[in-house]
Amino acid sequence: MGKLLEQVSSPYDLKKLPVPQLQMLADEIRQLILDSVSKAGGHLASNLGVVELTLALHYVFDFKKDRLLWDVGHQCYTHKIITGRKDKFAHLRRADGISGFPSPAESQYDQFTVGHAGTSIATAIGMALGEQLQKNTGYRIQDTEKKPATSDERRETNKIVVVVGDASIVNGVSFEALNNLGLVKRQLLIVLNDNSMAIDATVGAMAKYFSKVRLSQTYEDLRKTTSNILEHLPGIGKSVEEAMERIKKSIRMVLPASQMFESLNVPYFGPVDGHDIGSLIKLFSALSQLKHPAILHVYTKKGKGFVPAGLQPGKFHSTGPFKMNGDQVQTLTDKDRPTFTDVVGKHLIELAEKDTRIVAITSAMCDGTGLPEFRKRMPERFYDVGIAESAAVDIAAGLARAGARPVVCIYSTFLQRSFDQIFQEVALQNLPVVFCVDRAGLVGADGPTHHGLMDIGFLRMLPNMVLTAPADQIEVRLALEFALAQDKPVVIRYPRDLVPPQKFVRAACSEPFRLGKSVVVRRAKGAPIAIVSYGSVLTEALKAAGLLAQEGLPADVINARFAAPIDQTIIALLGQGKGIITVEDHNLACGFGSAVLELAAAGNATSRKLDAVRLLGAPRRFIGHNSRKCQLMEAGINADEIVRTAKEMLVENQVGI
Numbered sequence: 001m002g003k004l005l006e007q008v009s010s011p012y013d014l015k016k017l018p019v020p021q022l023q024m025l026a027d028e029i030r031q032l033i034l035d036s037v038s039k040a041g042g043h044l045a046s047n048l049g050v051v052e053l054t055l056a057l058h059y060v061f062d063f064k065k066d067r068l069l070w071d072v073g074h075q076c077y078t079h080k081i082i083t084g085r086k087d088k089f090a091h092l093r094r095a096d097g098i099s100g101f102p103s104p105a106e107s108q109y110d111q112f113t114v115g116h117a118g119t120s121i122a123t124a125i126g127m128a129l130g131e132q133l134q135k136n137t138g139y140r141i142q143d144t145e146k147k148p149a150t151s152d153e154r155r156e157t158n159k160i161v162v163v164v165g166d167a168s169i170v171n172g173v174s175f176e177a178l179n180n181l182g183l184v185k186r187q188l189l190i191v192l193n194d195n196s197m198a199i200d201a202t203v204g205a206m207a208k209y210f211s212k213v214r215l216s217q218t219y220e221d222l223r224k225t226t227s228n229i230l231e232h233l234p235g236i237g238k239s240v241e242e243a244m245e246r247i248k249k250s251i252r253m254v255l256p257a258s259q260m261f262e263s264l265n266v267p268y269f270g271p272v273d274g275h276d277i278g279s280l281i282k283l284f285s286a287l288s289q290l291k292h293p294a295i296l297h298v299y300t301k302k303g304k305g306f307v308p309a310g311l312q313p314g315k316f317h318s319t320g321p322f323k324m325n326g327d328q329v330q331t332l333t334d335k336d337r338p339t340f341t342d343v344v345g346k347h348l349i350e351l352a353e354k355d356t357r358i359v360a361i362t363s364a365m366c367d368g369t370g371l372p373e374f375r376k377r378m379p380e381r382f383y384d385v386g387i388a389e390s391a392a393v394d395i396a397a398g399l400a401r402a403g404a405r406p407v408v409c410i411y412s413t414f415l416q417r418s419f420d421q422i423f424q425e426v427a428l429q430n431l432p433v434v435f436c437v438d439r440a441g442l443v444g445a446d447g448p449t450h451h452g453l454m455d456i457g458f459l460r461m462l463p464n465m466v467l468t469a470p471a472d473q474i475e476v477r478l479a480l481e482f483a484l485a486q487d488k489p490v491v492i493r494y495p496r497d498l499v500p501p502q503k504f505v506r507a508a509c510s511e512p513f514r515l516g517k518s519v520v521v522r523r524a525k526g527a528p529i530a531i532v533s534y535g536s537v538l539t540e541a542l543k544a545a546g547l548l549a550q551e552g553l554p555a556d557v558i559n560a561r562f563a564a565p566i567d568q569t570i571i572a573l574l575g576q577g578k579g580i581i582t583v584e585d586h587n588l589a590c591g592f593g594s595a596v597l598e599l600a601a602a603g604n605a606t607s608r609k610l611d612a613v614r615l616l617g618a619p620r621r622f623i624g625h626n627s628r629k630c631q632l633m634e635a636g637i638n639a640d641e642i643v644r645t646a647k648e649m650l651v652e653n654q655v656g657i
């Protein structure tokens, strides 16, 4: 650890350093981030870009009482390092270490556990309104038993600062919030961190607008803007508001950048250099005194200070562990098999080459959803709509209505944003939109904001929706072929994982998909139990059946393939006196197993027969960051738990022949 960083364990230590030393501290922090992320993986490029910005914010504000909200939250590493989590930083994203996102459970410096884009401005508005109310009413509104606020509390207003990226500020939720910023009659500073990147280059009209502004600015202009603002800083006793009004006027004369925000009635300042700590400190000091919301537009460089990340910010947005040799990087993944994502991307291209109606849509996750090659080969049939999951689904609905075959590739956790669009514009119209739901299930180090544990639940209740999940590489192709041949919406869910090794691939899984039909992959004579798996957990079901067989306990293994509609032959097993263990990489509540139970209960199964159904899946609590393997173990979604459950059922004599 660098010499200066050793002295800094809190923002109070930081404030003791003279400003000229802060750049050296920034360099030491960059090194720590680089060391840690190269070992554990994480969001590298965005974090390297905001080191100076974060130090300047903490130098000026006191976030023990002021509030700092990070949009998405993936860029909070420097903030964590200087707010008491420096020593735990080596264990970033590990079970025994700290989360890669803000977490109030870890520190009072964090306001919300976040990981999804676009939320910061709206939550900041809520906090501002809450504090406004508190001040006006004289009561601490958070207390159930109202206690009068002390005079100190009434006098003092905590400052609120939001840091939001240029890709996240154009998210619908951000815009809805900006539209309501007028509700706030007090200080609220929005720092627009513009690095002209989402994960890839930003897309859309706003990105073009920002880029036009950027291109019209030389570095000298940025310096002029900064000094223009700084020159007008009021002396002691002079009105900050007045000075700011003059600054705004002089900037407005030379800069078009303010137009958009000013037309929304949000005072705009900038753009300024987001790596110039000294100037940022002065700017934040001045802006902190405003009595109304304002935006400061800063330019930063994603991946700053690490050449490979600077050259390929998309690749290093979120990276696995890697080894560094000077500026050369070697990725440390022992990837002897493709991921489900890779296979989806590959087959989608093959199918799109044969059927020109197929189009692919992603919301700022081209790389993550395996679409870069599709984009390269068929750019006219590829749409990246930015961080706009709701719009992505509606664009798909429109495309389907116009005769195309849209395939929407979205992570399960972000698809939650699109529920209403899936309901009304897709399911209610019964339109043939295919949803490739990536990262469905437990996701590992990104933790609870990113698990995809709810998609079966919120999708299977929608009429017309077909829900399917491939178990292996061959089934990915079959599921895609099946989905694209339907005249209705179809969901294909798959995890953040490698496809299963060859030894788990079964002949039954090469049969074409038939609507609502499961396949039997292992039949054991006289088996009292059937393990019914949904999706990639088939491998665990097969492992469990193997272990049980070694102990002389035969079990069938059925690959359900569909969670809606469910194969009736699965329910019929109960009538044959068999016990069923359902397995899924999803929440137990409202998942595949629940669907089996509902169907069994709706039929003429007796309650005794319902007792013969056991569900394995994630419990109804949030599962923290860890490796995916450990999370599956924690949730009891693995072969050992299947074996334990099977034995329990046999011992309890609930099943048997």
Ligand SMILES: Cc1ncc(C[n+]2csc(CCOP(=O)(O)OP(=O)(O)O)c2C)c(N)n1
Residues within 6 Å of the ligand: 046, 072, 074, 075, 115, 116, 117, 118, 164, 165, 166, 167, 168, 169, 193, 195, 197, 198, 199, 302, 363, 364, 365, 387, 389, 414, 417
């Ligand atoms: C709703 C939602 N969709 C997608 C993502 C995935 N995602 C994480 S960071 C990111 C890019 C954010 O870009 P920007 O806000 O400009 O911040 P930067 O990384 O450039 O600092 C995306 C698309 C997300 N976190 N939330």
